[in-house]
Amino acid sequence: MRIGILTAGGDCPGLNAVIRSVVHRAMTGYGDEVIGFEDGFKGLLEGHYRTLDLNAVSGILARGGTILGSARLERSRLREAAETSAELARKYGLDALVPVGGEGTLTAARMLSDAGMPVVGVPKTIDNDISSTDRTFGFDTAVMVATEAIDRLKTTAESHQRVMVVEVMGRHAGWIALESGMAGGAHGICLPERPFQVEDLVKMVEERFARGKKFAVICVAEGAHPAEGSMVYKKGEIDQYGHERFTGIGTRLAAELERRMGKEARPVILGHVQRGGTPTAYDRVLANRFGWHAVEAVHRGEFGRMTALRGTEVVTVPLAEAVTRLKTVPEHRVREAESVF
Amino acid sequence: MRIGILTAGGDCPGLNAVIRSVVHRAMTGYGDEVIGFEDGFKGLLEGHYRTLDLNAVSGILARGGTILGSARLERSRLREAAETSAELARKYGLDALVPVGGEGTLTAARMLSDAGMPVVGVPKTIDNDISSTDRTFGFDTAVMVATEAIDRLKTTAESHQRVMVVEVMGRHAGWIALESGMAGGAHGICLPERPFQVEDLVKMVEERFARGKKFAVICVAEGAHPAEGSMVYKKGEIDQYGHERFTGIGTRLAAELERRMGKEARPVILGHVQRGGTPTAYDRVLANRFGWHAVEAVHRGEFGRMTALRGTEVVTVPLAEAVTRLKTVPEHRVREAESVF
Amino acid sequence: MRIGILTAGGDCPGLNAVIRSVVHRAMTGYGDEVIGFEDGFKGLLEGHYRTLDLNAVSGILARGGTILGSARLERSRLREAAETSAELARKYGLDALVPVGGEGTLTAARMLSDAGMPVVGVPKTIDNDISSTDRTFGFDTAVMVATEAIDRLKTTAESHQRVMVVEVMGRHAGWIALESGMAGGAHGICLPERPFQVEDLVKMVEERFARGKKFAVICVAEGAHPAEGSMVYKKGEIDQYGHERFTGIGTRLAAELERRMGKEARPVILGHVQRGGTPTAYDRVLANRFGWHAVEAVHRGEFGRMTALRGTEVVTVPLAEAVTRLKTVPEHRVREAESVF
Amino acid sequence: MRIGILTAGGDCPGLNAVIRSVVHRAMTGYGDEVIGFEDGFKGLLEGHYRTLDLNAVSGILARGGTILGSARLERSRLREAAETSAELARKYGLDALVPVGGEGTLTAARMLSDAGMPVVGVPKTIDNDISSTDRTFGFDTAVMVATEAIDRLKTTAESHQRVMVVEVMGRHAGWIALESGMAGGAHGICLPERPFQVEDLVKMVEERFARGKKFAVICVAEGAHPAEGSMVYKKGEIDQYGHERFTGIGTRLAAELERRMGKEARPVILGHVQRGGTPTAYDRVLANRFGWHAVEAVHRGEFGRMTALRGTEVVTVPLAEAVTRLKTVPEHRVREAESVF
Known part of the structure; x- marks a missing residue:
């Protein structure tokens, strides 16, 4: 068989582990040929690809980023890609395409699949917000990076009687904030799923100071936002270069807390460090397994599906099912965390 | 309510996170009182315990070990503890006991429960070998430590054209070897579940050298053993102090490979670094959730049960079910890893 | 003897290691009594202090922050503190005071010393900008945190053909930017010591893209600034709450590069994660040695001095000498780094 | 100019950073050509080498091992190499040779130099035992790895009332044991430089238990040994395969302590994890600087010398001076550490 693979969307630790795993399984398990399209669907449309053999994927397991771009x-x-699907498959002699990507990529994968391309998708997102899979690789690494940052900030907050507001990734789903907040022992967690009352955060901090715990760490998802009327909040203005000024929720919230309480409050915006670099062991194992199972699904002819973790097992589920709705933090997970506002 | 908690068995990253979580949930959620027995069941029998309030568990979330000993x-x-269960509960005024421990502890917990103590167990083992729960906390940390070691050893193996044999924990179940071997990209993995042929490892290494990859890393569980006749293997002798000499499988296997191939092969025995120190974010979250759900189970009167992870959810399962058999690595997980011998 | 200790100024990994070391050496080496003033000079002036014994400093070696606040x-x-120096020493029965702090603290220490307080200072700054000592503890940790971030960002930059601008600490001296830039292999480094031409950075990035290296990482000290006329640069405006908007050099530079080159450029502002949390082994050793030598200096009556690293040895130098000028990055260190602009 | 480079001796984090730095400086600074000999002096003698350009050293800065083998x-x-030095230089058209290695390599380098090869050496050893340089790269990484292990072991020792004996590298010099012992807060440190009395260690542990600190961590260099008569100590026997059984000092000491005290004592032998893998930021910077200065020395015609760190500066010193004696831990450093036995 001839299997194509591509990686699309934002960076995510574990992409290279998937590529390597697909190549290993396909070549040593089945004697397949694997080609890698460069720069996602662009490479597929424009014909930029290269053959991937064992040497091509040697030493990439622990490397961040994606060798395919x-x-x-x-x-x-x-x-356009979808419409010419069947033609593209013929052109490259593809028996299967394995696109690795997030919600957008999987939607495109589904379009291609519907149009006749034999597709087995692999879900990827640091945000953990894809339905139908218990977890996605990249998420554990993002949580680990955010937790290590909270660990560091906590000692400074405590020594200097300060409030630290850590803004982590998560525009629409608060999983990173929830889990890094829990793991780091943040005293307040704000999620996109629940508009928060600034007043409640102020009260929490003041109660802490009152009982001698003169510091607090608040972990806020970039997509979190105050309840209406709870905080004067304007979207970023446009500066002289036509760029939106960075005035994310973390910076705003720290300023607001400082203003209301007269206590030092400092924002830290973790940003892209959460989505790059070497994956955790957990993410490497999951990425490995997803790659392996994608090849198995190809050989069983299970197209129009993607790999998914269910409990301890990797299975495949229909692409259609996976991309219909975002997996957000449900109410019972919020209760467990105790400190979500 | 008055809830007792104790930690028993070997060290495991996340124990303190469970203790903290139980105290937080019980006190702030229900106004309960929590007492902690020292040194496991010993403290319960001998009456060594102390009250745990919010201050007592402050700052312990990320700390390895257990503040209760x-x-x-x-x-x-x-x-004896089991037989006097009802009496002990009366003596300390316990409405519930939360023992945190591995297979032995949970078996004891079941005995206490059968004898009338209201018990909600929390499973704990770095080995991940407890049935009825998808994962246990401590395991992720152990795998991470082992993976980081393999990452380091690989560069030396490659530069110096050497075989490295890394012995990781896992006496009866090979989960740590399986996952750290996969995550680290070990070229050979040996599990307690499958006696290995030394000959097969030799062949793998020689094939690697033949195609220019002049190094190999082999990850072997401490409980792995060669198939009968595959390797002359004597159990450790007793030295002049009456101690068994350390002659684990890692050291033996490296010596055997060196002897057979005439290539440098070096053993590294990771040992106790795998079971101590700060837990990963994953383990902290799981430990947190287990503690929270144990308190919920107490308040729902779900005794004779333990917390368990099933997919994304924490549930409770009968203690009886959990301790009947060890969860070992099944055949289909072996296949996924590709490099298990 | 009765020795007082206090920690002042911003957070710095290693403060607790100094406190512990002073207590250990003073108590077990000389049978001294040690008292710790809370919240820096404030505790000294207001009489907030506590006795520090071996138990008080148990387990703090690897902890970030300062137990003294x-x-x-x-x-x-x-x-005021300086003027009442002699009186304060009498009041607390101090035979010596060991203030641990940065340039401001050491200047204050010198005033106290001149006014009659027997003082042995310990220099502290993550910025490494104190004259008379080869290095200060805290610096190595800051460089390590920044380097790990650059390592992570690099893989994303490469996979996504992007420019990443990492802003690290260093308002007046560029040591953190210099060393983390070198260690992380940043393609451009901007220091407070040398106004940079944006044009040169643009040229470097474009040359990289031209020869197929379609990404770049630029490491910029928070105190770096463009040469006059090189970039339209306004200091942060004041928002509706009277707070200065965060418009640091990292954010500005990324926007400017994006504007000029039409390529994605993203800022990451590392912020306070660089100055908190567990110290590296290097910083723990240096902090340990500084504490030990401070006590030795006290017992040799070497007052008005501070500990300093010279080559491999810890010595003491006059406080006067230490605080006269900031240690900035000299020209020959710039040359070694190659990528400083 | 045409510069040859080779790496010899045991693995050491930072080797690749030196190679990269030499190539960068030589090519972009002077337009030199750089060739890399494979597998140390073997490649020089047997003519195995390859040209190293910027692409060849791309992405290796943070990688452990050595791309040259x-x-x-x-x-x-x-x-033989020394005797044919002049001839070899002619054969490869070498204007300079930069050998990177430890004591043995530098001795060889000196022989080559004496015999007419234009040599600039770069010292390398994780043991930090080369005279004439304040520190060597690789050492900081080894200390970091050992310190992280001690951090992990400490929590287990404490929770389980146990003695942990950690054996770290250092056959003839105790620098790694000294600094990781200090950084990890080991309660006992044993160095090759000072035969220790087991009795003193026993006393220390028993005093700790007596005052309620019921655990201890002892950090022992692999080359440490008990004072004569202090411990029955036999060198490892030879097993049936002709291999010496691993019965290092760590294992022996743990057994001996257990025997004498009747308390659990466990050995952990860190082994090769200390000498592989990604270098710390400190080691990367030092390796970078050594490479840069080696090229500068070549262009200044300073042959027969090696790079060295003196205080904050990198200088060159005669090879003759560097290899005459091992740099061991001096008495005053032992005193500072407090817990050396």
């Missing part, structure tokens, strides 16, 4: 593609061109 | 107790004294 | 004190009150 | 060479063949 990744680029965003406009929606119109994705549609 | 842990000690092994002979089987006879465990039976 | 730290607070900024206005200059007027520092003068 | 390293192999031990018998003394006779080293002499």
Whole structure:
């Protein structure tokens, strides 16, 4: 068989582990040929690809990023890809395509699949917000990086009687904030799923100071936002270069807390360090397994599906099912964390 | 309510996170009182305990070890504990006991429960070998430590054209070897579940050298053993002090490979670094959740049960079910890893 | 003897290691009594202190922050402290005071010393900008944190053909940017010591893209600034709450590069994670040695001095010498780094 | 100019950083050509080398090991290399040779230099035992790895009332044991430089238990040994395969302590994890600087010398001076550490 693979969307620790695993399983398990398209669907459309053999994937398991590159593609061109699906498959002699990506990529994968391309998707997102899979690789690494940052900030907050506001990734789903907040022992956690009352955070901090715990760490997802009326909050203005000024929720919230309480409050915006670099052992194992199972699914002819973790097992589920709704933090997980506001 | 908690068995990253979580949930959620027995069941039998309030568990979330201590107790004294269960509960005014421990501890917990003590167990083992729960806390940390070691050893093996044999924990179940071997990209993995042929390892290494990859890393569980006849293997002799000499499988296997191939092969025995120190974010979250759910189970009166992870959810399962058999690595997980011998 | 110790100024990994070391050496080496003033000079002036024995410093070696707390004190009150120096020493029965702090603290220490207080200072700053000592503890940790971030960002930059601008600490001296930039292999480094031409950075990035290296990482000290006319650069405006908007050099530079090159450029502002949390082994050793030598200096009556690293040895140098000028990055260190702009 | 480079001796984090730095400086600074000999002096003698350009050293800065490989060479063949030095230089058209290695390599380098090869050496050893340089790269990484292990072991020792004996590298010099012992807060440190009395260790542990600190961590260099008569100590026997059984000092000491005190004492032998893998930021910076200065020395014609760190500066010193004696831990450093036995 001839299997194509591509990686699309934002960076995510574990992409290289998937590529390596697909190549290993396909070549040593089945004697397949694997080709890798460069820069996501762009490479597929424009014919940029290279053969991947064992040497090509040697030493990449623990490396961040993706050796195939990744680029965003406009929606119109994705549609083009979908429409010429069958033709593309013929052109490259593809028996299967394994696109590795997030919600957007999997939606495109589904379009391609519907149009006749034999597709087995592999879900990827540090945000852990894809339905139908218990977890996605990249998420554990993001949580680990955020937790290590909270660990460091906590000692400073405590020694200097300060409030620290850590903004972590998560535009629509609060999983990173929830788990790094729990793991780091944040005293307040704010999620996109629940508008928060600044007043409640102020009260929590003041109660802590009152009982001698003169510091607090608040972990806030970038997509979190105050309840209406709870905080004067304007979206970032446009500066002289036409760029939106960075005035994310972390910076705003720290300023607001400082203003209301007269206590030092400092924002830390973790940003891209959460989505790059070497994956945790957990993410490497999951990425490995997803790659292995994608090849198995190809050989069983289970197309139009993607790999998914269910409990301890990796299975495949219909792409259709996976991309219909975002997996957000449910109410009972919020209760467990105790400190979500 | 008055809830007792104790930690028993070997060290395991996340124990303090469970203790903290139980205290937090019980006190702030229900206004309970929590007492902690020292050194496991010993403290319960001998009356060594202390009240745990929020200050007592402040700052322990990320700390390895257990603030309550842990000690092994002979089987006879465990039976004594079980027989006097009802009396003990009365004596300390306990409405519930939360023992945190591995297979031995949970068996004891079941005996106490059968004898009338209201018990909610929390499973704990770095080996991940407890049935009825998808994972246990401590395991992720052990795998991470082992993986980081393999990452380091690999560069030396490669530069110096050498075989490295890393012995990781796992006397009866090979989960740590399986996952750290996969995550570290070990070229050979040996599990307690499958006697290995030394010959097969030799062949793998020689094939690697033949195609220019002049090094190999082999990850072997301490409980792995060669198939009968595959390797001359004597159990450790007793030295002049009456101690068994350390001649574990890692050291033996490295010597055997060196002898057979005439290539440098070096053993590294990771040992106790795998079971101590700060837990990973994953383990902290799981430990947190187990503690929270143990208190919930207490308040729902779900005794004779233990917390368990099933997919994404924490549930409770009968203690009886959990301790009947060891969870070992099944055949289909072996296949996924590719490099298990 | 009765020795007082206090920690002042911003957080710095290794403070607790110094405190512990002073207590250990003073108590077990000389049978001294040690008292710790809370929140820096404030505790000294207001009489907040506690006795520190071996138990008080148990387990703090690897902990970030300072168990004594730290607070900024206005200059007027520092003068007050200095003026009442002799009186304060009498009041607390102090035979020596060991203030641990940065340039401000050491200047205050010198004032106290001049006014009659027997003082042995210990220099502390993550910025490594104190003259008379080869290195200060805290610096190695800051460089390590920044380097790990650059390592992570690099893989994302490469996979996604992007420019990453990492802003690290260093308002007046560029040591952190220099060393983390070198260690992380940043393609551009900007220091406070040398105004940079944006044009040169643009050229470097474009040359990289031209020869197929379609990414770049630029490490910029928070105190770095463009040469006059090189970049339209306004200091942060004041927002509706009277707070200065965060518009640091990292964010500005990324926006400017994006504007000029039409390529994605993303800022990451590391912030306070660089100055908190567990110290590296290097910093723990140096902090340990500084504490030990401070006590030795006290017992040799070497007052008005501070500990300093010279080559491999810890010595003491006059406080006067240490605080006269900031240690900035010299020209020959810039040359070694190759990528400083 | 045409510069040759080779790496010899045991693995050491930072080797690749030196190679990269030499290539960068030589090519971009002077337009030199750089060739890399494979597997140390073996490649030089046998003519295995390759040209190193910027692409060849791309992405290796943070990688452990050496892309050039390293192999031990018998003394006779080293002499052969020396004798044919001038001829070899002619054969490869070498204007300079930069050998990177430890004491053995530098001795060989000196022989080559004496015989007419233009040599600038770069010292390398995780043991930090080379005279004439304040520190060597690789050492900081080894200390960091050992310190992280001690951190982990401490929590287990404490929770389980146990003695942990950690054996770290250092056959002839105790620098790793000294600094990781200090950084990890080991209660006992044993160095090759000072035979220890087991009795003193026993006393220390028993005093700790007596005052309620019921655990201890002892950090012992592999080359440490008990004072005569202090401990029955036999060198490892030879097993049936002709291999010496691993019965290092760590294992022996733990057994002996257990025997004498009747308390659990466990050995952990860190082994090769200390000498492989990604270098710390400190080691990367030092390796970078050594490489840069080696090229500068070549262009200044300073042959027969090696790079060295003196205080904050990198200088060159005569090879003759560097290899005459091992740099061991001096008495005043022992005193500072307090817990050396």
